[in-house]
Amino acid sequence: MNKILETALSKRMLVVIISLAMAAIGLWAWTALQKEAYPDVGDTQVTVITEFKGRAAAEVESQVTVPLEKVLNGVPQVISRRSKTIFGLSVISLTFADKVEDYWARQRVMEKLSEADLPTGVSPGLAPLTGPVGEILRYMVRGPEDKTSMDLRTIQDWVVTPKLLKVPGVADVITFGGLVKQYHVITSPDLLSRYKLSIQNVIDAIQNNNLSTGGNIIARGEQGFAIRSLGALSNPKDIENVFVTTFQGVPIFVKDIGSVEPYPMPRTGILGISSKDANGTFVDDGNGVQGLIAMRRGENASEVVDALKAAIKDINGNDLKDGVRLEVTYDRGDLVNYTIRTVAGTLFEGITIVAVILIIFLGSFRSAVVVATVIPLSLLFAFALMKATNIPANLLSLGAIDFGIIVDGAVVMVENILRHYRIATPADREKGIIACTLKAANEVSKEIFFSIAIIISAFLPIFTFQRVEGKLFSPMAFTLSFAILGSLLLALTLVPVLMTFIFRKQFAGASSQSAEHKENKASLWLQTSYSRLVARTIVNPVRTLAVALVLVVMVIIGGTSRIGTEFLPKLDEGAINIRAFFPVGISIQEANTYTPIIRKLISSHTPVKFVVTQLGRNEQGTDPYNPNRLEILVGLNDYKTWIKDISKDELLKQIKSDLESHVPGTSFSFSQPILDNVTEAVTGSVADLAILVNGKDLHQLREYAQKVLDVVKIVPGAAEYGIEQEADQAQLVIDMKRLEIARFGINVNDIQHVIEAAIGGKPISTVYEDEKKFDIVVRFRSNFRSTLDSIRKLPVTSSTGAQVPLEVLAHIDLKDGPTLIQREDGERQISVRTNIEGRDQGSFVKEAQAKVQAAVKLPPELSMTWGGQFENLTRAGNQLAMVVPLTILLIASILYLLYKDIWDVIVAFSCIPFSLAGGIIALWIRGYNLNVSAGVGFISLFGVATMSGVLFVSRMNHLQHDHPEETVADLVPKAAVLQLRPWLTTVLPALFGLIPAAFAQGIGSDVQRPLATVIVGGLISGLLLTVTVLPSLYLVIDRFRRKDAHVD
């Protein structure tokens, strides 16, 4: 240490130059650093999507999901396997362990997929590589009156999407809403039977007449001509002219047995939007087409958003005509800007406050400047290191930086140097400023080094965080650690150097006394009053200590029993996401009659900028939802314009009350767009608490799930509870009577084809119109397939040509069947979900667990697990419970290294409970729960708090060394008074520096607030108790030390 100081002070110019170079590198690193508002907190996940069109959930499960799960069992490093099977779709999600690389995971899954044994024509695919925070932009495709929903969707699919997919960083463009165009060949059983045709004949005819191919090359003279044989269907007329059969010598074409029309695919999802037009009035569009851009994992959101906006501008200008245009409704840039604003504001306020305090307490403007230079320099140093280690800078964690902590080392150094300058004797002044500085620096260098080592090692638990909390907080821990490391280096090198430059004149002349004259009065008063206080407290040190101990213990015990626990504080992303579930079994058309009502209700509130409702699911299969599920995104106006009139919580309450009272029988749950996705990806459910019952028999599972629900819903705090999977719904089951079918000489396949094609509308071929392609569907006219009765009477052609009604050949009944089958780890699963309101998660779950345990006894074939957000809480809690004691041990060891004396370690250590008490009181006063953010606050607090103890003990050791003739009882008050200013100047900046963060309200401040609150509260109590009780404590401990010594 001394070596470093000596070298630095001897080569002062070099030190300055290196610092400047470091600053330059840091600046460059900041510009090159990847900055994001929200870190991508999702785990590595691979989703396998398989379509099995037209099949009910039970069939899809047994023929697709189960075989796939079997082969995917062999994929390594997987920590959870979940699947959801609905009508026509199977979605399997594999979550991988922390730190598994995305592409590696996908590769392993792809290898296994090829081994799966699936029905013909069914091919599984992987969902695009995007994370839960990847939805960065949404736009609407708008057009004038004469453009139908089908036109707009066709433009979106074939003009816009290919262009947007080319933008770098885009993983996928997900379209919702609009009508997908197909060409329907609409016939009827009468028409077919007239020509003795079956549906299969028509299908075969179209399939056999749709092929373009090529031959070789024909040579003529010196040229060669490639051969193209054009036979593919390229427009509806071609389809009409397809030859089907000959009847009584006359050729029959498709146009003779039916009509060919552009017709939409049956819709699975409807999108509506209510937004403001130019005048500010809300305009409702019940049939919109929306494109949603998903960003590839690992890309930078701000860059991709900018590139997309440029691409959209380009498309609007060059590729769209006839009044069709793209309008951006939501983009991640807003959130980033909000967060930057909040964080920048907090940082600026923090720096200003720290500077002011330094000036006041150091009493010297120039030394305050020296300390202040440490702030930007250590930050830049941190950025350089972050760039070197590839850690992204997320704004959430930047907002939690406490500059007060960063300057601590420099402050101690400057304060001591200044003191030496002031008490320097003329003899010392002869030796020169450098010698004096060196002496002063040496006095405190070891303490500074060890204090900072303690602060950094106190961050150790944060580095061990996993998954969501790890991705959220470890960048912060790294940033802080790097910055503090930088400040350590600067405190030991640049700061003394700068002091020598700045105070050269003062030191040389005797004018040092005049400049400090003013502050002498104030500090003198402070010192005298404090020495009186100290004297009083050490009169009976045991009593002082006892009173303090009782207070601290009472607070800790009282606080921990009163403060609840939760995983993360509520995050505000500047928008609202609502999930609504209509009663099970509702048709999409009926549900859609309520969406305009919902949009109107929400948009009638002033802070609302737009409302987008997504009913059902899109065609791509990325979301396995049923038609009763409605997702609502509510965009809000700039917070500044309305946050004074109504709080966000209040707004949510009002909207919720409006919706629930106008649309009964429907459940509404409120959340944030990103948080929803993250929670769902991580825990499989959006709910705060999900109780999962696993087994084989769906009815049995449901029965026990209901029992659990009955117990949970009466636990106080339960809100928006229910069973997540819908009950069985009535389905039309067509069950073949094999005997009857055989009598007529019909094959089961023929009937299935009739049902598939005629009723189900299965695509049988494709039309290529320029670069667009559309499915061809052969089906019966609507009145033949739209009611139960018409399906019963559906004629099937027998081998003799007779038309046999379907009800002769099959049992046709409405039977109940499952519509959504959820599986986890190879077992079927039913989940009971509930949100928790007005209460902390930890205590609610404890109570619920106890009650469920007592009331519900599961049979051996069923098992139960507890999950949801609560999973995260348990994991984080267990992690902390293990690592925090280790850290305390580590700190103790470092202290022991420093002092080599167990009693000194105990004294220094005592600052931790002093500050713990204050942190707990602060949380309690503000009504916050203990969450990971507050936990990180406590962790930072421990490191900083021990600094006060370390300073005092070191001072005592120095004094005892320098004045061996004085007793401990005499030295203690002297040491305390000497340490008053360093205590104040280390703790107060740290304390006040975080007050802006503790009270910030803007978006992006939610994570910092609990953290800052804990640190502010803890530092206050730490300072108060240190100042009053530490001297007494030292005296009491000293008695033990002497007892020890005596015994020896």
Place this chain on the structure above:
Amino acid sequence: MKSPNLGFASVLLCGAIFISSGIALSVASGESMVYKKPTLEADGQIVVFPENHPSLANIKSIPVTSSSAQLAMTAPGRVVASRVSNGTDASHSMIFESSDLATVYSDYQQASSSSARATKNAARIKAMFESEAATGRDVTDSENEVSSSRAQLNAAESKLRGIGLDPKELENVTSPTAWLISDVPESQLNEVEKGESVHASFSSFPGMNFQGKADAIGDAIDPVLRTVKVRVKFSNEKGLLRPGMFARIDFGEIHNAALVIPLASVTRTEGKDYVFVEKASGRFERRVVVLLETSSDKDAIVLSGISDNEKVVSKGAILLKGLSFGF
């Protein structure tokens, strides 16, 4: 000692500030229209909304009275024959849907005329025999001729009848007419009355409604298809209907004292059909109903579960189902 008293005082002050701000905050939390939630009684069977609850705007009910209900009962059919005039009243031609049928008819006509001729011949021969201008043999021959031609006529006639046409009618009709044969499932034969008036829609003329009369009902049931042939006669003044056209005939089901409700009021849950009855304003009771199978896609006939003059929820029933069952 000064410090403890000062300390105590400051603690008291802090406490007072804290408590009063807490009270102030809770009082000041904004006004919002909070409606009471609807309540359930009898384990979900009864749903009660508080007065003037906004949800009631989305729930509508209609009174149900028992009446004669006319529901649709449709069956497929095709036009097999039509009579067109050739410009003058006197002459006309019969057109059939297939050449086979036309042959059958011409066979019949031939047989008919031969039979008539044979009969006339037989009568003349008999008269001649009485005047001893013909032999007994001639009489026997002519009588044989009559029987054989009659047999042929019978055969031809039964062929026609087998198809469903009545030869006498075909001959006697004077204005342009079209005959249509419909295959009615045996389970719905009850609904068809001879002579009843029916509607038909043709695939060639979508949207147009034609009115006809159910002339005759077949005697035998097709053993395979379990259907009975019913002949329907249409007036064909405009000549629109041609043999070979396909149609859907609505025979209409008449139910006396039937309770008809719109299908929109029925929700099916866990294997049963339910409707909601409005007992009082804002008070709805859930009932299990048994429905009669019909071919209508708009209405349903209730066999049991509700009584005359009750008000049944016709819009928003599924929302009530969500409240009542909880899902």
